[in-house]
Amino acid sequence: MNERNPTLRERQREETRRAIQTCAVRLFTDRGYDRVTVAEIAEAAGVSSMTVYRHFPTKEDLVLVEQPVRHIAELVASSPASFPLVRRVGSALVDAATALTRREVDEPAAGERFLLDCLRLMIATPALRARHLDSQYAMQQAIVEALGEDAADQDDAFLARAAISACLAAMHMALTRWAEDDGRTPLPDLITRALTASFGDTAVVRRPGS
Amino acid sequence: MNERNPTLRERQREETRRAIQTCAVRLFTDRGYDRVTVAEIAEAAGVSSMTVYRHFPTKEDLVLVEQPVRHIAELVASSPASFPLVRRVGSALVDAATALTRREVDEPAAGERFLLDCLRLMIATPALRARHLDSQYAMQQAIVEALGEDAADQDDAFLARAAISACLAAMHMALTRWAEDDGRTPLPDLITRALTASFGDTAVVRRPGS
DNA sequence: ACCTACATGTTAGTGACTAACATTTGGGGG
């Protein structure tokens, strides 16, 4: 009863979740992450503090953007193994960013504004920035796992982890730049350029339209 | 009165600082970071909780390894500007790691064991890992600043940041591998291999003895 | 119309961290 057929309870739950997160990001943007208490967020959203924690495990999770970890890992794993690893990961990241941005084009960019607000908070707040960087570490783990390399030689896995982490670090800077630029430059382009600046032409396939 | 001529008060202060940190890392290693309270650390070190906070701003700082940020930034800035950026950063990281490891060889590796303990805690504890990753973000900022590129075109600075972050991410994996391997493989070698796996031969000068 | 399970509220507690004030003690000046 949860496949494309949300019951009333599920709709209500999702509604309060959205209300909490929206209030939180607005308050954080107005007064700064550290100067807003969870109790204030709860009050603004018309719920109790406990309900906030039932929807978001920590205060930081109110802002963290959930990345399509599994999707990206599968993209990498399904790419031709003959390509250099940085290109396989780079292409997956560009594709994921393209999909993410295209989704926003249909709507009147309401979701994109929210995403940009979250990213700006993440850049400005040390605690959030740290959490986000660690989530990329988790993505690296997922990609290595999807590649099935960690069962093989521990040393190969190490080199793969290094290359993947480097790619993700470059993408993180692209995300940062995207937010600082207020989303004016297309995110896939920024990622492509960040990867090229780091890895040269091995990273991405040169496309004519760029 | 603090240049190579520590007064009694300064020696005592340094002594309590060391005692606190030593007790903390031992307790963390024994029972896990989350299962040790600051009050327990203070008691084990024979001081009050407040004194712990006077020496270490947060509980996390008890474990975080202070990296020679300024030194590395200067190393990068003083390297030939004609080299690709990843090589400039990579060489600086390898040199810094060499210096760090050589220092340990003279002593009976007591400092190295402590460093390895800290790194292991950092790898195992999400909060510490996140903080450490963010400290690399700070190092990236310092390097860009030392290069003086952030006054120039904002777009060049973005590409530089991406490349530097990628290098640091590769080094982070080398650090992780070093700790997992219990320091058996020389750290500079691990960094060199991580950089080569990510960036190819542009990253480091090929040395005959490697 | 009942019954169960889920979403939420309430309360009491832990632990990291801060601010303010009190106390000791090292170190320089008389």
Place this chain on the structure above:
DNA sequence: CCCCCAAATGTTAGTCACTAACATGTAGGT
């Protein structure tokens, strides 16, 4: 040698993120 200042530490009271336990109300199927 004593005295005074300042640095280091202790003490206390408080804020806030987060958890556990129990209570309540309501949706959704029987």
